[in-house]
Amino acid sequence: MGTTVFERQRPAASVIARSLAETRQSVFWLDDLPEQPSRAALHGDHAADLVIVGGGYTGLWTALLARRRDPDARIAVVEARTVGWAASGRNGGFCDASLTHGRDNGLSRWPEEIDTLDRLGMQNLDAMGADIVEWGIDAEWERVGALSVATEPHQLDWLDEWVEDAAARGDDNLVRLDETQVRASVASPTYLGAVFETRSNALVHPGKLAAGLARAAQERGIEIFEHSPVRRLDTSGDGVEVVTEGGRITARKAVLATNVFPSLLRRNILMTVPVYDYVLMTEPLTAEQRAAIGWDDRRGLSDLANQFHYFRQSADGRILFGGYDAIYHYGGRVRAEYENRPESFEKLASHFFTMFPQLEGLQFTHRWAGAIDTCSRFCAFFGSARGGKVAYAAGFTGLGVAATRFAGEVMLDLLDGIPTERTSLRMVRDKPLPFPPEPAAAIGINATRWSLDRADHNRGRRNVLLKTLDALGLGFDS
Numbered sequence: 001m002g003t004t005v006f007e008r009q010r011p012a013a014s015v016i017a018r019s020l021a022e023t024r025q026s027v028f029w030l031d032d033l034p035e036q037p038s039r040a041a042l043h044g045d046h047a048a049d050l051v052i053v054g055g056g057y058t059g060l061w062t063a064l065l066a067r068r069r070d071p072d073a074r075i076a077v078v079e080a081r082t083v084g085w086a087a088s089g090r091n092g093g094f095c096d097a098s099l100t101h102g103r104d105n106g107l108s109r110w111p112e113e114i115d116t117l118d119r120l121g122m123q124n125l126d127a128m129g130a131d132i133v134e135w136g137i138d139a140e141w142e143r144v145g146a147l148s149v150a151t152e153p154h155q156l157d158w159l160d161e162w163v164e165d166a167a168a169r170g171d172d173n174l175v176r177l178d179e180t181q182v183r184a185s186v187a188s189p190t191y192l193g194a195v196f197e198t199r200s201n202a203l204v205h206p207g208k209l210a211a212g213l214a215r216a217a218q219e220r221g222i223e224i225f226e227h228s229p230v231r232r233l234d235t236s237g238d239g240v241e242v243v244t245e246g247g248r249i250t251a252r253k254a255v256l257a258t259n260v261f262p263s264l265l266r267r268n269i270l271m272t273v274p275v276y277d278y279v280l281m282t283e284p285l286t287a288e289q290r291a292a293i294g295w296d297d298r299r300g301l302s303d304l305a306n307q308f309h310y311f312r313q314s315a316d317g318r319i320l321f322g323g324y325d326a327i328y329h330y331g332g333r334v335r336a337e338y339e340n341r342p343e344s345f346e347k348l349a350s351h352f353f354t355m356f357p358q359l360e361g362l363q364f365t366h367r368w369a370g371a372i373d374t375c376s377r378f379c380a381f382f383g384s385a386r387g388g389k390v391a392y393a394a395g396f397t398g399l400g401v402a403a404t405r406f407a408g409e410v411m412l413d414l415l416d417g418i419p420t421e422r423t424s425l426r427m428v429r430d431k432p433l434p435f436p437p438e439p440a441a442a443i444g445i446n447a448t449r450w451s452l453d454r455a456d457h458n459r460g461r462r463n464v465l466l467k468t469l470d471a472l473g474l475g476f477d478s
């Protein structure tokens with residue numbers, strides 16, 4: 001087995017220890033919010049036309065898009081804790097146009113509609129930017145594009161194939177950068193080449209996006225209840241009822257936007273598993289540190305291995321560095337105690353200084369983790385239940401910042417019951433295979449993760465397990 005650059009060029013243990021010494025376990029994006037309004041819990045009996053369970057991006061986009069469709073509808077959002085506290089407030093803020101967790105995944109599953117999916121994804125990203133402007137949301141939206149960097153020689157072939165394939169289709173979104181060009185953009189001695197995606201990506205401040213969507217929703221008459229876990233979804237007359245400890249909302253229709261959390265529909269309980277992803281945030285860079293790395297174009301970056309890093313700047317000149325470890329905990333629960341994993345943070349810090357040795361001495365101020373909403377096809381699935389009165393979407397598998405907006409449109413189409421281009425997609429009509437119950441889930445997921453790590457150490461070559469999973473269209477990703 002080979003080694004990766006992150007193992008060959010490890011920084012000294014003292015560099016890593018010093019960089020993490022002052023780090024606190026806290027989500028930078030949520031700490032960075034101006035004071036947020038406190039919202040009441042649900043008490044007593046209420047009525048609505050549409051009730052939405054879950055106050056992350058999926059629930060909030062759906063509420064606002066529903067308002068656009070019907071200016072008079074009574075719309076309520078019921079959130080277990082506070083809006084945006086979960087994945088929506090703690091992600092990397094990469095807004096990728098892809099609705100399918102990358103073109104390759106979509107192409108392997110729905111080859112006949114991949115061009116439509118790509119078009120709809122780009123339209124969705126454009127519409128997301130337009131909505132943010134229309135609703136006056138200050139979410140530090142930057143349509144800067146994204147760089148995928150090769151850090152191992154065998155990955156250069158992947159970059160070439162990617163660009164050649166796009167060019168053959170007449171897609172001019174991609175630009176191939178050689179070693180000199182990529183290092184002129186971001187000065188890392190580990191970069192051997194890159195692909196620049198010029199139009200299909202933006203960056204956003206995740207916490208400000210969630211908070212801004214919630215504010216815009218309330219300004220448009222949408223009620224938001226916080227601290228109100230929904231315990232049950234009942235059918236009631238010709239509508240539905242969502243029931244919390246303290247109250248209930250009877251509504252004509254409901255949207256379930258609960259993502260990786262236990263579904264209120266039995267059929268969806270095994271559809272997603274939480275996979276923990278770890279993130280570090282540095283202090284703001286000094287002018288000298290900035291000059292040492294360049295990165296004036298502020299593009300979002302990721303590298304290319306199966307276990308990949310993603311990294312970007314904040315508005316105040318910090319660097320967010322996340323990814324690589326993707327940890328599944330036996331039992332598949334979402335638990336606060338899984339968020340502090342010292343070995344993952346040490347690994348991230350080590351890889352950071354391999355990538356940017358000129359920044360030795362820089363401190364990390366924040367560390368956090370979040371549960372990735374993994375499903376076996378790596379991109380969201382959709383559906384309706386209870387005679388078409390309930391719609392759901394979940395399973396974005398680590399690429400949901402933009403795709404959740406598309407999911408909102410799909411769920412509203414399903415509830416309207418009128419066929420649209422979106423609802424006629426096989427991607428929308430097909431369902432993924434569920435994960436097996438324990439212990440098979442943990443054995444399968446950890447075997448796949450081990451195989452992905454081996455592939456990263458073996459010029460990307462996939463072993464028998466991965467090839468079998470590829471053939472079945474099954475897998476595990478973050």
Ligand SMILES: Cc1cc2nc3c(=O)[nH]c(=O)nc-3n(C[C@H](O)[C@H](O)[C@H](O)COP(=O)(O)OP(=O)(O)OC[C@H]3O[C@@H](n4cnc5c(N)ncnc54)[C@H](O)[C@@H]3O)c2cc1C
Pocket residue numbers: 053054055056057058059078079080081082083084085086087088089090091092093094095096228229230231257258259260261262277278279369370371372373394396397398399400401402403404
């Ligand atoms: C660390 C990390 C990094 C990521 N980075 C990126 C990235 O850079 N780009 C990208 O595109 N995607 C990324 N993702 C994925 C992205 O954040 C998610 O796909 C997206 O936020 C999903 O939004 P959501 O609203 O569906 O889910 P969530 O944000 O998880 O919201 C679901 C909400 O439902 C509520 N809820 C659940 N059950 C109930 C109930 N019974 N009653 C009431 N409320 C309930 C929860 O409290 C929660 O607030 C990342 C995820 C993580 C964890």
